[in-house]
Amino acid sequence: MRVIEDLKKLGSSIVDLVFPVSCIVCGKDGSYLCEESKNKLTRLEFQQCLVCQQPAPFGKTHPQCVTRNSVDGALSALTHKNKHVHKVIEVFKYNFVSSLANPLSELIVKTINKQGLEGYFEDFIVVPIPLHRRRHNWRGFNQALLLAETLASKLGLKIDNRMVVRSKFTKPQVKLKADERKRNIENAFSLIGDVTNKKILLVDDVITSGSTANELAKLLKRAHASEVWIASAAHG
Numbered sequence: 599m600r601v602i603e604d605l606k607k608l609g610s611s612i613v614d615l616v617f618p619v620s621c622i623v624c625g626k627d628g629s630y631l632c633e634e635s636k637n638k639l640t641r642l643e644f645q646q647c648l649v650c651q652q653p654a655p656f657g658k659t660h661p662q663c664v665t666r667n668s669v670d671g672a673l674s675a676l677t678h679k680n681k682h683v684h685k686v687i688e689v690f691k692y693n694f695v696s697s698l699a700n701p702l703s704e705l706i707v708k709t710i711n712k713q714g715l716e717g718y719f720e721d722f723i724v725v726p727i728p729l730h731r732r733r734h735n736w737r738g739f740n741q742a743l744l745l746a747e748t749l750a751s752k753l754g755l756k757i758d759n760r761m762v763v764r765s766k767f768t769k770p771q772v773k774l775k776a777d778e779r780k781r782n783i784e785n786a787f788s789l790i791g792d793v794t795n796k797k798i799l800l801v802d803d804v805i806t807s808g809s810t811a812n813e814l815a816k817l818l819k820r821a822h823a824s825e826v827w828i829a830s831a832a833h834g
C-alpha cells in the first residue's frame with residue numbers, strides 16, 4: 599500500500615490510470631464523486647454560529663457572540679454527520695485524493711451564493727488552515743491547502759499559504775472531547791507578515807467545534823486583521 603500512497607502523492611492522474619476509480623458514494627465508475635452523488639450529499643441544514651453553536655443567518659456570528667477572539671462568520675456546505683459525507687472527506691483527507699478538492703470547493707461556492715453572500719468576499723485573502731510541518735512532511739499533503747487553492751480560483755481571490763504557520767504540534771481535534779479541543783489548539787499558530795486591515799477567509803475541510811477557527815481569528819485580530827471568516831466543506 600505504501601507504493602500506492604507514494605504514487606498518489608505524485609498525482610492522482612497517474613494512479614487513476616493504474617487503479618480505475620469509482621464513486622465513493624454509489625460505486626459508479628469514472629470518478630471519485632459522480633455528479634449525481636455530489637448533488638445528493640446532505641447539505642448542512644443551517645449555518646451555525648461558532649460561539650454559541652446556534653443557527654446563524656448568513657453564517658454570521660451573532661452580534662452578541664462575536665468578540666476579538668472569534669470568527670466573524672462561518673460557512674459550511676455539508677453535514678459531517680452524514681455517513682456519505684464522512685466517507686468523502688475521509689478519502690479526501692487520508693487517501694490523498696486531490697481531485698475531490700474540485701467538487702468540494704464547488705459545493706462551498708454554492709453555499710456562499712445560497713446565503714446571498716455572492717461578492718461579499720471579493721476583497722478577502724484566502725488562507726488555508728496549516729498543518730504542522732512535521733505532519734505535512736509525513737503526509738506530503740494538506741487537504742485544506744488544496745481546497746483553499748481551488749476555492750480561491752473559483753472565487754477569483756488571492757491565496758496566502760504562508761501567512762500562518764502551525765508552530766505547536768497538536769493532537770488531531772477530531773480525536774478529542776469538546777473541552778479538550780480548545781486547550782489543545784491554544785497558541786498553536788504563529789503569524790508571518792502584516793495583516794493590518796486585511797480581511798481573511800480561512801479554509802478547512804471540516805469544522806468540528808470551531809476552536810481552531812476561533813484560535814486563528816484571535817491571532818489575526820490581535821494583529822489588526824479587520825474581518826475573519828471561515829469556509830469549510832463540512833461541519834459537525
Ligand SMILES: [Zn+2]
Pocket residue numbers: 621622623624625626631632633634635636
Ligand atoms: Zn456516485
Ligand SMILES: [Zn+2]
Pocket residue numbers: 647648649650651652659660663
Ligand atoms: Zn451565537
